[in-house]
Amino acid sequence: MKTAEEIVNKYENLLYRAALTITQNREDALDMVQETFIKWITSRPEFQSDEHEKAWLLRVVMNLSRNLVSSAAHRLSCELLDIYPAETKEEESIMEEVLRLPEDYREIIYLYYYEGYNTEEIARILNLNVSTVRTKLSRGRGRLKGMLEEHGEARDESL
């Protein structure tokens, strides 16, 4: 059985990124990470593998973050690029466009491109149909591509 400290050390950054992707607010994201760990402590679920554990934590933090964003308590701001400034023009452009995407697209883009999950896995984590995930991923990519082209920065060859 892992201790809370081990879990925090292992997953804090992963959960923070996931929460920040949805809330776009550092304090809110931190709150959601803390809430997730507390949920883990209180329920102490049994996991079949590390991958299972990671997916469970991601699912919890994303659900909590989504709930927060849809509630009145959400501190509205888009401060991500202020707190974590982009190092290159390319990073700035892509992040500006990603942050403009609706939250449900953003989380799928994050899980697919950053965490490397496939669409079936994303569907399980977000409790969605696989076809919904595929559609949103495709539309999200399309919107990113369109936005980048609009800005004359067609750096979307990898999209």
Next chain:
Amino acid sequence: MKAYKNYMDRIRLDEEQHDKLLEAVRAAEAEKNKNAVPKLAKTRRFPLKTFGLIASAAAVIILVIGVFPGRQTKQADSISTTLRNGTEAMAPNAHEEAEMVPAVPETAPSVITENDSLTSAFASADIERPAEAVYTLTGVIDFRSVSYDGKISQTGTAVPQATAQTSRADRKTAVLTEILKLLKTMIPQMQEAGEESGVNGSEDVCRFLIEGKEYLYRSAEGILRAEGREYVLSSSERAEMGKLLNEYFADR
């Protein structure tokens, strides 16, 4: 998406945030360990489900008898109202409930004397008097305490008098605290009664109270409603009561 990955790679908690998070998580873990339900060595003689079923059946019977006009006595009406109010799923419509809800008591609750029999105390309980209603509530233990011999020793159950000025939250806290106090007093007495009859049922009862919190929540809601206050405990209030309950029994 390389730029995206590079950017996301740099998003990390700084040392201060990490320390704060770790501290909060450690505190939550310590709290969890502190509130852990104590393991009782003795196994139950009867599964809790059985008692839940008996209690539910009794509640349904009283409820059914209670809804036939002309057949209900004042006492039966009072008890069925308590049970009805304590059972969300069985709640009647708002109009009926409004008619059944008694007024806020005007007189101070009476103190239940020692060695009343559970049966007579149950029958004479008047839910317009909070102390007795609390006592009636503890009648649920009768369903569970196999070794309980029907005698109960209970003193000083006066619940703070409800007034129109008392806030709902204050009243809730007073009722919950009173229930817990009362239950805590009853445990050793039940143990004593159990020992006299040659069966130690106190562990069963203790476990029931800890595991059967839902019963207490509903009863607390019933008491509050019986005072003319529509009340459903929120999940945080239930958690708070569960925590109180665990604290009360943890030091046993």
